[in-house]
Amino acid sequence: MIHWLYLFFILAIIVFMVKRRDTTVICIIGILAIALISTYSIPKSIMAVFNSFIYAAKELMGTILIISVITAMSKVLMTTGINEYMVRPFKNMIKTPFLAYWVTGILMMIISWFFWPSPAVALIGAVLLPAAVKVGLPTKI
Known part of the structure; x- marks a missing residue:
């Protein structure tokens, strides 16, 4: 039962x-x-x-702590404007929503090979999301 x-x-x-x-x-x-x-x-x-x-x-608890620290770090990047410098090399590749989706996904995969995936996804998502949204990638499915 x-x-x-x-x-x-x-x-x-x-x-x-x-x-x-x-x-x-x-x-x-x-x-x-x-x-x-x-x-x-x-x-x-x-x-x-x-x-x-x-x-x-x-x-x-460890996972929650790491994700919250990564989220705080990404907010600091946005506030100081450093995220613009980090995204600049990839901005030239992100010209359409299709390319924004694949460039972001491939970068997350590559970074996840070297770092723990959860913070890598959070950081890359937070840094590349504004550039991806600018070219028309929808934020909701």
Whole structure:
């Protein structure tokens, strides 16, 4: 029963993501339901939800910290205007939305080979986004 319940909630989360809805509540309900079926105890199930929060926070805190530092650094680049100098070599290549998409993607791939991908994507995205938007690359799909 637990496996079927787990599969149901995974599919529900995927459906929510496809519909671009928030998955937080469905995840919490799923953890609670799986804990309730496995322990047959409401207090232990509630404890399982809070323990899952603590575990997720411990595992993801480093990632959240690095992404927030990279975001702050990109804002400093924008405020000081240094991002214009960083983008200048690539601005000549970015002339159409098609080229903006591929140049940005290839640069992110190359930088991700040498650095941890998440900050590389954030930094390149923050630096190249204004140039890409200027040539007509849409910000939403």
